[in-house]
Amino acid sequence: MKMNGSHLHDAGHICVLKDASRxxxxxxxxxxxxxxxFDAALAIHLYKGGRNLQGSRIPFGIxxxxxxxxxxxRSEEKRRVMGAVLREAxxxxxxxxxxxxxxxxxxxxxxxxxxxxxxxxxTTPTETFDxxxxxxxxxxPADTDDLHVFLLxxxxxxxxxxxxxxxxxxxxxxxxxxxxxxxxxxxVDPLLTTEIKEKIKRAPxxxxxxxxxxxxxxxxxxxxxxxxxxxxxxGMSAAILEAMDLNIPVLARNIPGNAAIIKHKDTGLxxxxxxxxxxxxxLLKNFLLxxxxxxxxxxxxxxxxxxxxxxFCCFLSLQTISNTxxxxxxxxxxxxxxxxxxxxxxxxxxxQFQGISHCFYFQD
Numbered sequence: 001m002k003m004n005g006s007h008l009h010d011a012g013h014i015c016v017l018k019d020a021s022r023x024x025x026x027x028x029x030x031x032x033x034x035x036x037x038f039d040a041a042l043a044i045h046l047y048k049g050g051r052n053l054q055g056s057r058i059p060f061g062i063x064x065x066x067x068x069x070x071x072x073x074r075s076e077e078k079r080r081v082m083g084a085v086l087r088e089a090x091x092x093x094x095x096x097x098x099x100x101x102x103x104x105x106x107x108x109x110x111x112x113x114x115x116x117x118x119x120x121x122x123t124t125p126t127e128t129f130d131x132x133x134x135x136x137x138x139x140x141p142a143d144t145d146d147l148h149v150f151l152l153x154x155x156x157x158x159x160x161x162x163x164x165x166x167x168x169x170x171x172x173x174x175x176x177x178x179x180x181x182x183x184x185x186x187x188v189d190p191l192l193t194t195e196i197k198e199k200i201k202r203a204p205x206x207x208x209x210x211x212x213x214x215x216x217x218x219x220x221x222x223x224x225x226x227x228x229x230x231x232x233x234x235g236m237s238a239a240i241l242e243a244m245d246l247n248i249p250v251l252a253r254n255i256p257g258n259a260a261i262i263k264h265k266d267t268g269l270x271x272x273x274x275x276x277x278x279x280x281x282x283l284l285k286n287f288l289l290x291x292x293x294x295x296x297x298x299x300x301x302x303x304x305x306x307x308x309x310x311x312f313c314c315f316l317s318l319q320t321i322s323n324t325x326x327x328x329x330x331x332x333x334x335x336x337x338x339x340x341x342x343x344x345x346x347x348x349x350x351x352q353f354q355g356i357s358h359c360f361y362f363q364d
Contacts, residue, residue, distance in 0.1 A: 014037075038058055039058060040058055040059050041053055041056060041058055041059075041060040041061075042060065042061050042062075042063065043060060043061070043063070044062075044063045044065055045063075045067070045068050046065070046069070046072075046082045046092070046103075047068045047072045047081060047082050049062070049065075050062050050068075050082065050085035050086075050089070051082075051085060054081075054085055055088075056088075060089060061089055061090050061092065061093070062086065062093070063092070064092065064093065064094050064095065064103065064235060066095075066233055066234050066235025069094075069103050069235070070102070070234075070235075070256075070257070071232075071233050073102075073106060079106070083106070086113075087110070090113070091114075092115070093114075093116075094115070094116050095116075095117070095118060095119050095235050095257075095260075096116065096118070096235075096236060096256075096257070096260040096261075097116050098257075099116075099235060099256075100115075100116050118236070119235075119236045119241065121238055121241040121242050123246050124218060125219035125221070125246065126213075126215040126219045129219030131219075131220070134223075135147075135149075137209075137210065138182060138207045138209050140182070146178045147225075148179045149224045149225050150169070150179070150180070150182070150224065151181075151182050151221060151224045151226075151228065152182065152227075152229070152230060153185055153217070153221070153239040154185045154229070154231065154239065155186050156183075156185055156188055156189055156192055156193045156196060157188040157189040157192060159232050159233050160230070160231045160232075161230050161231060161253075162183050162185075162196060162230065163195070163196060163199055164274060165181065165228065165274055166181070166200065166203050166206050167274065168274040169181035169203075170204055170206050172205070173204055173205020173206070174205070177205070180205050180206070180207060181207070181228070182206075182207045182209045182224075183196065183206070183208050183209065184209040184210075184212070184217070184220075185211065196208055218242060221239075221246055222246045226243075226249040226250065227239060227243035227248055227249070227250050228251050229250070229251070229253055230252075231255065231257075231258070232253075232255065233255060233257065234255060234256075234257030235257055236257055236260065236261060237252070237257065237258065240258065240261060240268070244261075249268065249269070250262060250267075250268035251268070251269045252269070252270055252271070253270070253272075254270040254271060258270065
Protein backbone atom coordinates (compact mmCIF):
# COMPACT_ATOMS: atom_id res chain seq x y z
CA MET A 1 0.00 0.00 0.00
CA LYS A 2 1.42 3.36 -0.99
CA MET A 3 0.67 6.37 1.20
CA ASN A 4 1.75 9.97 0.88
CA GLY A 5 1.81 11.54 4.35
CA SER A 6 1.23 15.27 3.88
CA HIS A 7 4.44 16.34 5.66
CA LEU A 8 6.51 13.71 3.83
CA HIS A 9 4.86 14.45 0.52
CA ASP A 10 5.47 18.17 0.90
CA ALA A 11 9.15 17.40 1.40
CA GLY A 12 9.20 15.33 -1.78
CA HIS A 13 9.20 11.89 -0.14
CA ILE A 14 7.07 8.85 -0.81
CA CYS A 15 6.32 6.35 1.95
CA VAL A 16 5.46 2.75 1.09
CA LEU A 17 3.83 0.77 3.91
CA LYS A 18 4.27 -3.00 3.90
CA ASP A 19 2.72 -5.50 6.31
CA ALA A 20 5.56 -7.92 7.00
CA SER A 21 3.15 -10.65 8.07
CA ARG A 22 1.66 -10.69 4.57
CA UNK A 23 4.96 -11.05 2.76
CA UNK A 24 5.38 -14.50 1.27
CA UNK A 25 9.14 -14.64 1.86
CA UNK A 26 12.14 -12.66 3.06
CA UNK A 27 13.19 -12.48 -0.58
CA UNK A 28 10.15 -10.31 -1.29
CA UNK A 29 11.32 -7.79 1.32
CA UNK A 30 14.90 -7.98 0.06
CA UNK A 31 13.78 -7.25 -3.50
CA UNK A 32 11.67 -4.35 -2.28
CA UNK A 33 14.47 -2.69 -0.31
CA UNK A 34 17.02 -3.27 -3.04
CA UNK A 35 15.04 -1.16 -5.49
CA UNK A 36 16.86 2.03 -6.40
CA UNK A 37 14.05 4.38 -5.35
CA PHE A 38 14.32 3.59 -1.62
CA ASP A 39 16.76 5.53 0.56
CA ALA A 40 15.83 4.25 4.02
CA ALA A 41 13.49 1.89 5.89
CA LEU A 42 11.71 1.99 9.24
CA ALA A 43 10.52 -1.22 10.89
CA ILE A 44 7.83 -1.36 13.57
CA HIS A 45 8.52 -4.21 16.03
CA LEU A 46 12.09 -5.32 16.58
CA TYR A 47 11.40 -8.98 15.76
CA LYS A 48 8.44 -9.13 13.38
CA GLY A 49 9.50 -6.13 11.32
CA GLY A 50 13.21 -5.89 12.06
CA ARG A 51 14.20 -9.41 11.06
CA ASN A 52 13.12 -8.61 7.49
CA LEU A 53 15.74 -5.85 7.29
CA GLN A 54 18.79 -7.85 8.35
CA GLY A 55 21.50 -7.38 5.77
CA SER A 56 19.54 -4.62 4.04
CA ARG A 57 21.54 -2.45 1.65
CA ILE A 58 19.68 0.67 2.85
CA PRO A 59 19.94 2.19 6.34
CA PHE A 60 17.05 1.48 8.67
CA GLY A 61 15.64 2.34 12.08
CA ILE A 62 13.42 0.42 14.48
CA UNK A 63 10.37 1.34 16.51
CA UNK A 64 9.80 -1.05 19.41
CA UNK A 65 6.27 -2.44 19.35
CA UNK A 66 5.85 -3.67 22.92
CA UNK A 67 5.55 -7.43 22.61
CA UNK A 68 9.07 -7.56 21.19
CA UNK A 69 10.61 -6.16 24.38
CA UNK A 70 8.03 -7.50 26.82
CA UNK A 71 7.36 -10.98 25.43
CA UNK A 72 9.62 -12.05 22.52
CA UNK A 73 12.72 -11.29 24.54
CA ARG A 74 11.99 -14.43 26.59
CA SER A 75 12.64 -16.63 23.56
CA GLU A 76 16.33 -17.38 23.08
CA GLU A 77 16.06 -17.53 19.30
CA LYS A 78 14.00 -14.35 18.99
CA ARG A 79 16.31 -12.56 21.42
CA ARG A 80 19.31 -13.54 19.30
CA VAL A 81 17.63 -12.23 16.12
CA MET A 82 16.54 -8.98 17.77
CA GLY A 83 20.05 -8.36 19.09
CA ALA A 84 21.47 -8.77 15.59
CA VAL A 85 18.85 -6.43 14.13
CA LEU A 86 19.54 -3.80 16.79
CA ARG A 87 23.27 -3.92 16.05
CA GLU A 88 22.57 -3.13 12.39
CA ALA A 89 19.94 -0.44 13.03
CA UNK A 90 20.98 3.21 12.87
CA UNK A 91 18.60 4.02 15.72
CA UNK A 92 15.71 2.60 17.73
CA UNK A 93 12.66 4.31 19.25
CA UNK A 94 11.00 3.32 22.53
CA UNK A 95 7.65 4.78 23.55
CA UNK A 96 8.58 4.94 27.24
CA UNK A 97 11.70 5.21 29.39
CA UNK A 98 10.81 1.88 30.97
CA UNK A 99 10.84 0.20 27.56
CA UNK A 100 14.21 1.74 26.72
CA UNK A 101 15.69 0.49 30.00
CA UNK A 102 14.44 -3.04 29.38
CA UNK A 103 16.06 -3.08 25.94
CA UNK A 104 19.26 -1.46 27.18
CA UNK A 105 19.54 -4.01 29.99
CA UNK A 106 19.48 -6.80 27.41
CA UNK A 107 21.68 -5.07 24.81
CA UNK A 108 23.87 -2.54 26.69
CA UNK A 109 25.88 -1.61 23.61
CA UNK A 110 22.70 -0.28 21.96
CA UNK A 111 21.76 2.12 24.77
CA UNK A 112 23.08 5.23 23.03
CA UNK A 113 21.10 4.53 19.86
CA UNK A 114 17.75 4.05 21.67
CA UNK A 115 15.64 7.20 21.90
CA UNK A 116 12.44 7.75 23.86
CA UNK A 117 9.64 9.25 21.78
CA UNK A 118 6.09 9.14 23.13
CA UNK A 119 3.52 7.90 20.67
CA UNK A 120 1.34 10.48 18.97
CA UNK A 121 -2.27 9.89 17.96
CA UNK A 122 -5.00 11.75 16.14
CA THR A 123 -8.72 11.11 16.48
CA THR A 124 -11.12 11.84 13.64
CA PRO A 125 -14.60 10.67 14.71
CA THR A 126 -17.22 10.51 11.96
CA GLU A 127 -19.78 13.22 12.63
CA THR A 128 -22.55 11.28 10.88
CA PHE A 129 -21.95 8.07 12.85
CA ASP A 130 -25.21 6.32 13.77
CA UNK A 131 -24.79 5.21 17.37
CA UNK A 132 -28.21 3.57 17.54
CA UNK A 133 -27.59 1.49 14.43
CA UNK A 134 -24.26 0.48 15.96
CA UNK A 135 -26.07 -0.72 19.10
CA UNK A 136 -28.69 -2.50 17.04
CA UNK A 137 -26.05 -4.35 15.01
CA UNK A 138 -24.38 -5.38 18.27
CA UNK A 139 -27.68 -6.67 19.73
CA UNK A 140 -27.44 -4.08 22.52
CA PRO A 141 -30.85 -2.64 23.50
CA ALA A 142 -30.94 0.99 22.47
CA ASP A 143 -34.38 1.80 23.88
CA THR A 144 -33.10 2.96 27.25
CA ASP A 145 -31.35 6.08 28.50
CA ASP A 146 -29.68 4.09 31.29
CA LEU A 147 -27.08 2.38 29.09
CA HIS A 148 -23.43 1.83 29.99
CA VAL A 149 -21.37 0.41 27.12
CA PHE A 150 -17.71 -0.39 27.83
CA LEU A 151 -15.50 -0.96 24.77
CA LEU A 152 -12.48 -3.26 24.69
CA UNK A 153 -10.57 -2.33 21.53
CA UNK A 154 -7.79 -4.68 20.48
CA UNK A 155 -6.57 -7.12 17.89
CA UNK A 156 -7.91 -10.54 18.83
CA UNK A 157 -4.68 -12.22 19.91
CA UNK A 158 -3.43 -13.84 23.12
CA UNK A 159 -1.28 -10.97 24.34
CA UNK A 160 -4.35 -8.69 24.40
CA UNK A 161 -6.20 -11.24 26.59
CA UNK A 162 -9.70 -10.26 25.39
CA UNK A 163 -11.33 -13.05 27.45
CA UNK A 164 -9.88 -11.71 30.71
CA UNK A 165 -12.92 -9.63 31.67
CA UNK A 166 -15.72 -11.57 29.98
CA UNK A 167 -16.97 -13.43 33.07
CA UNK A 168 -16.87 -10.48 35.44
CA UNK A 169 -18.70 -8.17 33.01
CA UNK A 170 -21.29 -10.85 32.26
CA UNK A 171 -21.93 -11.32 35.99
CA UNK A 172 -22.29 -7.57 36.37
CA UNK A 173 -24.72 -7.47 33.43
CA UNK A 174 -26.89 -10.12 35.08
CA UNK A 175 -27.22 -7.84 38.11
CA UNK A 176 -27.40 -4.59 36.12
CA UNK A 177 -28.75 -5.19 32.58
CA UNK A 178 -27.72 -1.69 31.50
CA UNK A 179 -24.03 -2.71 31.56
CA UNK A 180 -22.53 -4.14 28.36
CA UNK A 181 -18.99 -4.97 27.23
CA UNK A 182 -18.20 -4.75 23.51
CA UNK A 183 -15.03 -6.38 22.15
CA UNK A 184 -13.94 -4.95 18.83
CA UNK A 185 -10.87 -5.47 16.67
CA UNK A 186 -9.37 -7.49 13.82
CA UNK A 187 -9.32 -11.29 14.09
CA VAL A 188 -5.53 -11.63 14.19
CA ASP A 189 -5.63 -15.09 15.78
CA PRO A 190 -8.37 -17.21 14.12
CA LEU A 191 -8.26 -19.88 16.86
CA LEU A 192 -8.66 -17.33 19.64
CA THR A 193 -11.44 -15.60 17.70
CA THR A 194 -13.34 -18.89 17.61
CA GLU A 195 -12.82 -19.29 21.37
CA ILE A 196 -14.18 -15.80 21.96
CA LYS A 197 -17.27 -16.46 19.86
CA GLU A 198 -17.99 -19.67 21.78
CA LYS A 199 -17.36 -18.01 25.14
CA ILE A 200 -19.68 -15.06 24.64
CA LYS A 201 -22.52 -17.37 23.62
CA ARG A 202 -22.64 -18.21 27.34
CA ALA A 203 -21.88 -14.67 28.52
CA PRO A 204 -24.90 -12.36 28.32
CA UNK A 205 -23.97 -8.69 28.17
CA UNK A 206 -20.72 -9.34 26.29
CA UNK A 207 -20.64 -8.75 22.52
CA UNK A 208 -18.09 -9.41 19.78
CA UNK A 209 -18.49 -6.45 17.44
CA UNK A 210 -17.63 -6.16 13.79
CA UNK A 211 -14.41 -4.42 12.87
CA UNK A 212 -15.04 -0.92 11.51
CA UNK A 213 -13.17 1.97 9.88
CA UNK A 214 -11.07 3.99 12.30
CA UNK A 215 -13.19 7.15 11.96
CA UNK A 216 -16.33 5.21 12.88
CA UNK A 217 -14.51 3.52 15.74
CA UNK A 218 -13.51 6.90 17.14
CA UNK A 219 -17.15 8.00 16.90
CA UNK A 220 -18.26 4.87 18.77
CA UNK A 221 -15.63 5.48 21.43
CA UNK A 222 -16.93 9.02 21.86
CA UNK A 223 -20.39 7.66 22.66
CA UNK A 224 -19.37 4.78 24.94
CA UNK A 225 -19.25 4.91 28.73
CA UNK A 226 -15.57 3.95 29.06
CA UNK A 227 -12.75 2.23 27.18
CA UNK A 228 -11.23 -0.90 28.72
CA UNK A 229 -7.78 -2.45 28.25
CA UNK A 230 -6.98 -5.96 29.50
CA UNK A 231 -3.66 -6.64 27.76
CA UNK A 232 -0.96 -8.83 29.25
CA UNK A 233 1.62 -6.61 27.57
CA UNK A 234 1.57 -3.19 25.88
CA GLY A 235 4.11 -0.86 24.37
CA MET A 236 1.84 2.18 24.44
CA SER A 237 -1.82 1.53 23.72
CA ALA A 238 -3.15 3.73 20.93
CA ALA A 239 -6.72 2.93 22.04
CA ILE A 240 -6.02 4.36 25.49
CA LEU A 241 -4.47 7.51 24.04
CA GLU A 242 -7.38 7.91 21.62
CA ALA A 243 -9.91 7.52 24.42
CA MET A 244 -8.09 10.20 26.41
CA ASP A 245 -8.07 12.50 23.38
CA LEU A 246 -11.83 11.96 23.07
CA ASN A 247 -12.31 12.69 26.80
CA ILE A 248 -13.53 9.16 27.50
CA PRO A 249 -12.62 7.48 30.82
CA VAL A 250 -10.18 4.58 30.68
CA LEU A 251 -9.98 1.41 32.78
CA ALA A 252 -6.77 -0.51 32.11
CA ARG A 253 -4.90 -3.51 33.40
CA ASN A 254 -2.02 -2.51 35.63
CA ILE A 255 0.96 -3.40 33.43
CA PRO A 256 4.06 -1.25 32.78
CA GLY A 257 2.94 -0.01 29.36
CA ASN A 258 -0.42 1.17 30.71
CA ALA A 259 0.95 2.53 33.97
CA ALA A 260 3.38 4.65 31.94
CA ILE A 261 0.51 6.74 30.54
CA ILE A 262 -2.17 6.37 33.23
CA LYS A 263 -1.83 7.94 36.65
CA HIS A 264 -4.24 5.88 38.75
CA LYS A 265 -7.35 7.83 39.82
CA ASP A 266 -6.08 10.90 37.97
CA THR A 267 -5.84 10.25 34.21
CA GLY A 268 -7.56 6.86 34.40
CA LEU A 269 -8.11 3.78 36.55
CA UNK A 270 -5.80 0.76 36.79
CA UNK A 271 -6.85 -2.72 37.93
CA UNK A 272 -4.85 -5.83 38.77
CA UNK A 273 -7.36 -8.66 38.39
CA UNK A 274 -10.89 -9.17 36.99
CA UNK A 275 -12.59 -8.66 40.36
CA UNK A 276 -10.58 -5.49 40.88
CA UNK A 277 -11.64 -4.29 37.43
CA UNK A 278 -15.28 -4.88 38.30
CA UNK A 279 -15.01 -2.84 41.50
CA UNK A 280 -13.14 -0.13 39.62
CA UNK A 281 -15.72 -0.04 36.83
CA UNK A 282 -18.56 0.18 39.33
CA LEU A 283 -16.76 2.99 41.13
CA LEU A 284 -16.42 4.84 37.82
CA LYS A 285 -20.09 4.24 37.01
CA ASN A 286 -21.25 5.55 40.41
CA PHE A 287 -19.00 8.56 40.16
CA LEU A 288 -20.09 9.56 36.68
CA LEU A 289 -23.75 9.03 37.54
CA UNK A 290 -23.32 11.26 40.55
CA UNK A 291 -21.55 13.82 38.40
CA UNK A 292 -24.60 14.12 36.16
CA UNK A 293 -26.19 16.24 38.88
CA UNK A 294 -23.61 18.91 38.08
CA UNK A 295 -24.98 20.89 35.16
CA UNK A 296 -24.17 24.43 36.15
CA UNK A 297 -22.17 26.42 38.65
CA UNK A 298 -25.09 27.17 40.94
CA UNK A 299 -28.45 25.43 41.15
CA UNK A 300 -31.20 24.18 43.44
CA UNK A 301 -31.84 20.46 43.77
CA UNK A 302 -35.20 19.15 45.01
CA UNK A 303 -35.63 15.50 45.93
CA UNK A 304 -39.17 14.30 46.54
CA UNK A 305 -39.99 11.80 49.22
CA UNK A 306 -40.70 8.87 46.89
CA UNK A 307 -37.33 9.33 45.20
CA UNK A 308 -35.43 10.56 48.22
CA UNK A 309 -33.46 7.40 48.88
CA UNK A 310 -31.96 6.96 45.42
CA UNK A 311 -31.42 10.63 44.67
CA PHE A 312 -30.02 11.57 48.04
CA CYS A 313 -27.63 8.60 47.87
CA CYS A 314 -26.36 9.96 44.57
CA PHE A 315 -25.55 13.22 46.27
CA LEU A 316 -23.89 11.45 49.17
CA SER A 317 -21.93 9.30 46.73
CA LEU A 318 -20.69 12.42 44.95
CA GLN A 319 -19.74 14.01 48.26
CA THR A 320 -17.99 10.86 49.48
CA ILE A 321 -15.99 10.38 46.29
CA SER A 322 -15.02 14.03 46.08
CA ASN A 323 -13.73 13.92 49.65
CA THR A 324 -11.66 10.77 49.14
CA UNK A 325 -10.72 9.21 45.83
CA UNK A 326 -11.16 12.17 43.49
CA UNK A 327 -10.48 14.93 46.00
CA UNK A 328 -7.81 16.59 43.81
CA UNK A 329 -10.30 16.95 40.96
CA UNK A 330 -12.78 19.28 42.53
CA UNK A 331 -14.04 20.88 45.74
CA UNK A 332 -17.64 20.96 46.78
CA UNK A 333 -18.96 24.04 48.46
CA UNK A 334 -22.35 23.91 50.11
CA UNK A 335 -23.64 27.45 50.36
CA UNK A 336 -26.73 26.74 52.39
CA UNK A 337 -28.10 24.00 54.62
CA UNK A 338 -30.53 21.27 53.61
CA UNK A 339 -34.03 21.76 54.97
CA UNK A 340 -37.09 19.56 55.12
CA UNK A 341 -40.37 21.38 54.50
CA UNK A 342 -43.91 20.37 55.42
CA UNK A 343 -44.39 18.33 52.25
CA UNK A 344 -41.32 16.21 53.07
CA UNK A 345 -39.36 17.73 50.22
CA UNK A 346 -35.61 17.89 50.73
CA UNK A 347 -34.16 21.12 49.41
CA UNK A 348 -30.48 21.42 48.74
CA UNK A 349 -30.21 25.03 47.66
CA UNK A 350 -27.45 26.86 45.84
CA UNK A 351 -24.79 24.18 45.78
CA GLN A 352 -21.63 25.61 44.28
CA PHE A 353 -19.34 23.18 42.44
CA GLN A 354 -16.03 24.69 41.49
CA GLY A 355 -13.01 23.43 39.59
CA ILE A 356 -15.00 20.95 37.55
CA SER A 357 -13.11 19.44 34.64
CA HIS A 358 -13.19 16.05 32.96
CA CYS A 359 -12.56 13.27 35.43
CA PHE A 360 -9.72 11.56 33.65
CA TYR A 361 -8.23 13.83 31.03
CA PHE A 362 -7.41 17.48 31.50
CA GLN A 363 -6.88 20.23 29.00
CA ASP A 364 -6.39 23.75 30.24
